[in-house]
Amino acid sequence: MLIIRKKELLLQHKNAKMNINFDDKALEELYVCGSTKDHKYKKLSQDVVKQYIKAVNYLKAARRVEDLYTFKSLHYEKKKGDLKGVETVWINAQYRLFFKSSPDDNGIIVNALLQEISKHYE
16 A cells, blocks of 8 residues: 555656746746736847746746756756855846745645846846
């Protein structure tokens, strides 16, 4: 009985996807609609928006945050210092997507709260 339960849990985890939530409504609008009227993001080029959507889709496809290391183009990074607790992935060489992750009931990090798009070094 215990072996069957373990297999069920493994199958559930294998089929699970990262839960994505948006801390900023403009980020959600940008993801869903491909554009936003928010002053912070409305000047982003269509290429950057496409790459942002692609980065969010990679986050969604991951079963847990550790899977992001396998997507080398994302350059997943846990921040240190003043930004401790914040994580980033590259949208492109110029822009980063900042988010915070949190674990599920089993301690596996499967939730991501998208916070902002930031120009690197600004």
